[in-house]
Amino acid sequence: MTERRAGDLNDADEHEFSNRADRSSTAVRDTDGSMSVTAAAQRFSALDGATPMPAQLFAAEAVSARTDTLSRMELGDLAWLAELDVDDRAEAVAEIRDALAMAMNSKDSAPLRNMLHAWAATATVMRDPLRRAVHTHRADDSDFVDVEIPRRGGDVRP
Known part of the structure; x- marks a missing residue:
């Protein structure tokens, strides 16, 4: 994870920061010591x-x-x-x-x-x-029956 300080980011750094976040994750540490982590949405979702x-x-x-x-x-x-x-x-x-x-x-x-x-x-x-x-349930022979082959009738289409 790449870590930067908030005051150190210029436009080029912000672009690089965003690209790195897409690949893994990046962090920005504010002057008060708090940290924001940026990660790709798919990774965050997972x-x-x-x-x-x-x-x-x-x-x-x-x-x-x-x-x-x-x-x-x-x-x-x-x-x-x-x-x-x-x-x-x-x-x-x-x-x-x-x-x-x-x-x-x-x-x-x-x-x-x-x-x-x-x-x-x-x-x-x-x-x-x-x-x-x-x-x-375990099936046994009584669970099965013989059936006839269907025959072509008046209501069956070829």
Whole structure:
């Protein structure tokens, strides 16, 4: 990160400062000691979208390590993890970790947000016992029937 003092910037420096901010980040220190940091909007968006996630992920992992019965209160924004069984929860946490690393490296938090939304939707489905049974039921032979090949009839177009 490039750091400059506010009084030191002329027009050429401001242009260079802006170009560097597009590539990484730059900082201007005011005469009172305060600092302003400039970063590309995409990088800021990625950081803003991913910043709270490490603490939430660590909390979820700590609670999961302590017990299989999770408290929604302890999980905060990841409370939906409590709806999942142990295996699905472990898979979700691993995917969160991977998506978080990808968001930080690619400077794009959209895949992280999309993955969190998909897992939250899965948890919502699994909360309902009937829906859970539909998705986790093992099929047996009685679940399948023989059908005839459709025949061309008067209402079927060639």
